[in-house]
Amino acid sequence: MGTIVASVGLDAYRYTARSVLAGSIGLCVLLLTGVYLVARAVVGRACRPVGEMSTRAAQWSEHGTAHRFGTDGHLTELANLAGNVFHELRTPLARITAETDWLTARPRNVVDRRTSHEAIAAAAAQMQRICEALLSEARTRTDPVPGRCSVGDVARTLAERSSQEQPEALLVTVVGDGATAGVSAALLERIFTPLLDNARRFAVRRIAVECEWQPGKVLLAVVDDGCGVPEGVGEAVFEAGRRAHPGDGHDGAGLGLPLARRLARTAGGDITLAPSLEGARFVVSLPAG
Incomplete structure (x- = not known):
C-alpha cells in the first residue's frame, strides 16, 4: 500500500502565524505603554520640585518683591546697583562685539x-574685575567677620603687579609701613585698583602711595602729578557716570571711583578727594585692624 499526497492545506499554519504576529504586536504595545507610564511617573516625580520652585519663583516675582527685599530702600538700592552694572559692562561688551564683528x-x-584676541581678552578681564568688585561689596555687607591685611603690603603688591603688566608705565612709590586695615586684602585691592589706574592714566613723572596709621583707622593716599581734577568737578567725580576728563581717550564709563567709594563705605570707611598743589590726591580711610 502507498500514500500519495496530492495537496497540503496551510490554513492552520497561516492562522498560527497571524496569531503569533498579533500577539507579538499586542505585547510590544503593552510593553511600550508600560515603559512610557513608568518613565513618565519617574520623571514627573523627579521634576516636581523644579516645577514647584518655578511656580513659586513666578509668584514671588509678581507679588513677593517687597517680601524678599523689604520696603526700606532695598529696591532702590538694587535698581541703582543694576544700573551701575549695566553702564559699566556696556563698554567692554560693545568692545567684544565690535572686535568679533x-x-x-x-x-x-x-x-x-x-x-583682536588681545582686545577681547582685555575686555573680558575688565568685566570680570567689575563683577568681582560687586561681589566683594555684597560679601562685605553680609560677612559679619572683617578681615585684616597690611596696607603697605597690598600697596606694594599692586605696584609690582602694575609694573609687570605695563613695563612702560611709571613706577609706583610706596611710603609708610605697619598700618593694618580691618578689611580683607582682596577687598582692599578692589578699592585701591581704580585709584591706581587713574594715577597711571594722568601722572607725568610721579605716582606715590602713602600709608599712615591713626587712632582707630588707617589712611591710604594715592598721589600723582598729573592734571588733577577740574575745579568744576570736585566731589562729583564720585558720581556714577561722571568723568573728570571725558576726552582723554579712556573707554570706561566713569564708575571706577564710585564703585571704589561704595566698597570703602560698605567696609566702614570712605574715599575723599583731598586738596593738592599739583595733580590729584585721593585718600582712602578704613577702620584699623
Missing part, C-alpha cells in the same frame, strides 16, 4: 587676529 567680516592676517 571685525574678525568675522572678512579674513584677517595673523597680526590682526592676535590684536
Whole structure:
C-alpha cells in the first residue's frame, strides 16, 4: 500500500502565524505603554520640585518683591546697583562685539587676529574685575567677620603687579609701613585698583602711595602729578557716570571711583578727594585692624 499526497492545506499554519504576529504586536504595545507610564511617573516625580520652585519663583516675582527685599530702600538700592552694572559692562561688551564683528567680516592676517584676541581678552578681564568688585561689596555687607591685611603690603603688591603688566608705565612709590586695615586684602585691592589706574592714566613723572596709621583707622593716599581734577568737578567725580576728563581717550564709563567709594563705605570707611598743589590726591580711610 502507498500514500500519495496530492495537496497540503496551510490554513492552520497561516492562522498560527497571524496569531503569533498579533500577539507579538499586542505585547510590544503593552510593553511600550508600560515603559512610557513608568518613565513618565519617574520623571514627573523627579521634576516636581523644579516645577514647584518655578511656580513659586513666578509668584514671588509678581507679588513677593517687597517680601524678599523689604520696603526700606532695598529696591532702590538694587535698581541703582543694576544700573551701575549695566553702564559699566556696556563698554567692554560693545568692545567684544565690535572686535568679533571685525574678525568675522572678512579674513584677517595673523597680526590682526592676535590684536583682536588681545582686545577681547582685555575686555573680558575688565568685566570680570567689575563683577568681582560687586561681589566683594555684597560679601562685605553680609560677612559679619572683617578681615585684616597690611596696607603697605597690598600697596606694594599692586605696584609690582602694575609694573609687570605695563613695563612702560611709571613706577609706583610706596611710603609708610605697619598700618593694618580691618578689611580683607582682596577687598582692599578692589578699592585701591581704580585709584591706581587713574594715577597711571594722568601722572607725568610721579605716582606715590602713602600709608599712615591713626587712632582707630588707617589712611591710604594715592598721589600723582598729573592734571588733577577740574575745579568744576570736585566731589562729583564720585558720581556714577561722571568723568573728570571725558576726552582723554579712556573707554570706561566713569564708575571706577564710585564703585571704589561704595566698597570703602560698605567696609566702614570712605574715599575723599583731598586738596593738592599739583595733580590729584585721593585718600582712602578704613577702620584699623
